[in-house]
Amino acid sequence: MKKTVSRRHFIKQAALGALGIAAAGAASGCSSTAVTAESEPLVSGLTFTPGTYTASATGKNGPVTVTMTFDETRITDVVIDASGETAGLGDTAAEKxxxxxxAAQTCSVDTVSGATVTSDAIKTAAADCMSQASGTTVVVAAPAEEKDVDEEAVEIAAAVGISAKELAASEAEACEITSFAAEYTADVVVVGAGTTGIPAALAAIEAGASVIVLQKQDMVNAQGMLAARVVKTESDPVGxxxxxxxxHATYDHRGDLKQHWLYANRSQEALEWFEEKLAEAGFTNYTESDxxxxxxxxxNCHVKGILFSGSMQEPMSALVPLMEEKGVEFFFGTPAVQLIKKDNAVVGVVGKNDDGYIRFTANKGVILATGDYQNNDxxxxxxxxxxxxxxxxxANKTGDGHLIGMLAGAQMxxxxxxxxxxxxxxxxxREEPLLALNLNGERFMYExxxxxxxxxxxxDQPGNQxxxxxxxxxxxxxxxxxxxxxxxxxxxxxxxxxxxxxEQGVTLKADTLEELFELAGLPVDTAMASVKRYNELCAQGQDLDFGKASKYMKPVDTAPFYAQPRKFEVSALPAGLIVNENGxxxxxxxxxxxxLFAAGNCSGCFYGDNDYSLSTMGLSIGRCITFGYLAGSYVAQL
Incomplete structure (x- = not known):
């Protein structure tokens, strides 16, 4: 493996990123493709005076206040007061x-849809807090603009089923790239440093391969908290x-049975290996759960969950120094924009950073582990x-891996x-069939x-809440x-x-229903009428309006009364490129x-139903770790 430039070379100082300074690009096969540089302040380029700092900015209805706590190198806590903003929008933006x-360690994050003014005020105040803590002027970077896609790129993309809008919203580039600012070679190139990519790279290096990891952001990016495995040693074969x-039935009989069997047979091995690696890295902040x-x-079949209370960001980040010690080369701030093919085979990947296009040759294979596409509308x-x-x-989940895979001939x-x-x-x-009202105060479903x-x-309900x-x-x-x-x-x-x-204001409590509905921001008269009708149905023992099972028809008539607001958001879209049992x-x-290989939420056919089921708590992360481990191990031994 060539190794002439440190991975830190590609991470620029926060001031340069915030000012939107872009390095000269490199040649591409399409003559007129123009791409706006995506610039954002990177915390890795800043140091802070530890403490708590507060700043305000004007939102839609008045001031919003952001309070941030820092240690010497990281943002450790963020508290936002947007109580004066529009209920159901401003408070949602603040929480998000x-x-x-x-998570991103920057003020330059995506705007929350429907709350643009509030979002901009929050980001401005957050930049002020970062400036106070760092002694450096930090500004909110302008959002990355969609790149202009010329006719040739549109034609190339359309030939494999990619629309111009899909391509423009991603990092993927359709026209062949032929000129490079630098070139590197490894046995295995992993695209993505997250819940799938980190295990894939670590398993590959331990199997004797040389490994390079490309990561779009300047840091590891991993979400979720719970990982599950099937414990074969505590299960019956028939179970x-x-x-x-x-x-398979839970996912409407649409999933790949071979993948389901792989998860059942190999997840214990993979998760026990993962725990061994965490111990080797000195990370112990997790417990058995669920x-x-x-x-x-x-x-019987026993499924064991392990809970990472600080999210998967912590364990995956903790593994990076260990992986570097073992020889993994990380290129942060370097999104993959194109796969390199020779005849019908994928032989490498093109990354892009401030220095231009970088060629990464893969002697054995490229593993796409870029996560989902939820930010590519x-x-x-x-x-x-x-x-x-x-x-x-x-944020930043724009389907890059899916699209560069499709451009290389893979199918979705x-x-x-x-x-x-x-x-x-x-x-x-959360899962109990309690009375549910929408934001108009109306009952709208069988609970x-x-x-x-x-x-x-x-x-189809107001605010999707x-x-x-x-x-x-x-x-x-x-x-x-x-x-x-x-x-x-x-x-x-x-x-x-x-x-x-x-006491925290998360759950609402009142002595009367009228007071409760006022606290919850629901129209009191409509909500009262809904409860009255519901209680009448409970007295009859039959839900004539929606058909909920009679045993769940319990009246809401005894003080104190409680309300639990529930806001629904996309956590993941776990579907992607079709793979075989080897990934x-x-x-x-x-x-x-x-x-060419794919794993985790960039790969497809594990699920299939309209909705992800919670019948196995932690299945998503358990699947990502398991199939990252399996892909890395397999490709390394080719």
């Missing part, structure tokens, strides 16, 4: 942007087979239209793609719908329904935890493309 700023049957034995007529509209109305939890998963749309806020009785399917119903309403008798009702009090969504409604959530991408004739 607080998460995004801390595992029945679990695979259940998994483990479950699936009991069938003929056998054109791709969402095409492949997952049910997700289009919902806010997106992540057929049909409507699976969406993972979760309700935010505290997990208070015994599965949690994972609620987003489909909320797609709902409010659960319950009263002082909730514990009697919930435990009477058989809910497990050890499960977090139920345990969070214990008297002690519920009181703490009320190798398939072309339109279903033949493997030599040298």
């Amino acid at each position: 942007l607080a998460e995004m700023i801390q 595992i087979a029945e679990y695979v049957h259940e998994l 483990s479950k034995t699936h009991v069938y007529e003929d056998g 054109a791709m969402v509209d095409r492949y997952t239209p049910d997700a289009s109305p919902f806010p997106r939890k992540q 998963e057929k049909g409507t793609h699976c969406k993972m749309v979760h309700g935010g806020g505290a997990s208070v009785l 015994d719908i599965e949690y994972g399917d609620r987003a489909t119903v909320l797609r 709902m409010v659960s309403i319950f009263d002082a008798n909730y514990s009697e009702y919930v435990y009477g329904w058989g809910s497990d009090p050890t499960v977090p969504t139920v345990a969070n409604a214990s008297p002690e935890k519920l009181a703490a959530l009320v 190798q991408c398939l072309d339109k004739e279903n033949a493997p493309i030599p040298g």
Whole structure:
């Protein structure tokens, strides 16, 4: 492997990024393609005076205030007060942007749809806080503009089923790139440093391959908290087979059974290996959580979850120094824009940074681990239209891996793609069939719908939100329904935890329904009428309006009363390029493309139903780690 330039060479100082200074580009086969440089302040170029700093900026209805806490090199906490902004929009933006700023470690994050003015004020105030803490002027970088795509690029993209809008919203480039500012070679090139890419690269280096990792952002980017595995040593063989049957049926019989069997047979191996690597890196901040034995007529299958309370960002980031010690070469701030082909084989990938185009030759294979495409609106509209109305939890997920794979001949998963749309806020009785009202104060569905399917119903409701309403008798009702009090969504409604959530303002409590609806921002008269009608149906013991099971028809009539707002957002769109059991991408004739592999949310056919199911808590992250590990191990041994 060539190694003449440190990976840090490609990470520019925050001041340059904030000013939008772009380096000279390199030649591409399309003569008139113009790309606006994506510039943003990078915390890796700043140091801070530890402490807490506060700043304000004018939002839509008045000032919004941002309070940020820093250690010497990182943003450690973000608190936003947007209480004066429009209910249901400004507060949603504040909650979302607080998460995004801390996760991305920059003030230059995406604007929350529908709350542009509030978002801009929050980002401006966050830049002020960063300036105070760093002693350097930090500004919010202008959002990256869609690149102009010329006719030749449009024709090339259209030939493989990519629209001009999809291409323009991504980093992918259709015209052949022929001139490079630098060239590097490794056995395995992994595109993406996240929940899939980190295990893939680590497994490959341990299998004896030389490894390069390209990462679009200037840091590891990983989300989620819970990873699950099938524990074969605590399961019956027939129980595992029945679990695979259940998994396939859960996803409407559309998933790839070979992938389901791989997860069932190899996830224990992969997750135990992952824990060994974390121990080697000195990371111990996780616990066992949400483990479950699936009991069938003929056998049992035990699924074990491990919880990373600080999100997957922490463990994946902790592995980077260990991987560098082992010889993995990281190129941060270097998105992949094109795959390099020789005849029918993929032999490398083109990355791009401030120095221009960089050629990365892969002797054995390229593994695409770029995550999903939720921030490419054109791709969402095409492949997952049910997700289009919902806010997106992540940033910079523009389908780059999907598109460069398609441009190299890979095919996209057929049909409507699976969406993972979760309700935010505290997990208070999240899955229990409590009375639900929309933002107009109207009852709009049978509440015994599965949690994972609620987003489909909320797609057409105001603000894509709902409010659960319950009263002082909730514990009697919930435990009477058989809910497990050890499960977090139920345990969070214990008297002690519920009181703490009320104190924090997360859960709302009032002595009268009228007061409760005012606190929740619901139209009081409409909401009162909805509860009156619901209580009448409960007295009859039959839901004549929506058909909810009679056992769940419990009145809301005993003070104190509670309201739990639930805002639904896209967490992931776990679908992508069609792969075989080795993770190798398939072309339109279903033949493997030599040298091209995909894993995690960039790959397809593991799920298939309209919605991601919570029947296996932590399946998404467990799948990403498992298939990243398997792909890295496999490609390294070619």
